[in-house]
Amino acid sequence: MPAADAEVLDELRRLRTRLPQVTGALAAAADGLVIAQDADGTEADAVAALTAASLAVAVRMAAATGRGEFRELLVRGVDGYVATYAAGPLAVLTVLAxxxxxxxxxxxxxxxxxxxxxxxVGRHYARDPAEHGTDDPMPRRIPRSLPPPTGERPGGRS
Incomplete structure (x- = not known):
């Protein structure tokens, strides 16, 4: 595990200690690659992939409604919450509560x-991958906004 990933895991554990109702936490790259996870009984890869998919929708929703850059997304289910937070331009934090x-x-x-x-994550991955001895360059950033689908004007109808 790269040093940054171990430090991220420590932060996830500290979050769960500070807030005992948190049942799991996961940090992922914007493209759904797991950086670190502390979530018993949860399929980290599946949650990271769903996080990437929901992130794309949330970014588009924020842009389409003029709300600016994505910051967070909260889903409330009968059995608890799933919250996703921007963690800089390279990563997202998903918390189960x-x-x-x-x-x-x-x-x-x-x-x-x-x-x-x-x-x-920024300290470790913002540099050239060759400089820090890893072939994992954190391939995608969280987009500030997404272009509208073909044939659709921003903020309006086609």
Whole structure:
């Protein structure tokens, strides 16, 4: 495990310690590649892939509604929450939480962890891959916005 990934894993564990209602946490690249995960009984690769897919929709939704860059996405199910936060331009943080979690605290703690993960990932992956001895260059950034589908004008109808 690269040093940055180990540090990211430590941050995920600290998040779960600070907020015991968090049942799992995962950091992934914008394209769905798992960086680190601390989620018992969860298919990390599947969650990371779904995170990438939901990220694409959330980025488009924010852009189409004039809300600016993606920051976070919250899904509430009968059995709890799935929250995804931007962790800088290279990564996202997905957090699983029990239904009884204080959502304000979930946001506060997760945003802090996202900022720390952004710092760790940026420090490690922002340079040329040859400089840090890995062939994993974190291939995609979180897009600031996505172009509209063919034939559609931004903010309007085709």
């Amino acid at each position: 029990e239904p009884r979690v204080n959502v304000g605290r979930l946001h506060l703690e997760s945003r802090q962890s996202g900022a720390r993960i952004a710092e760790l």
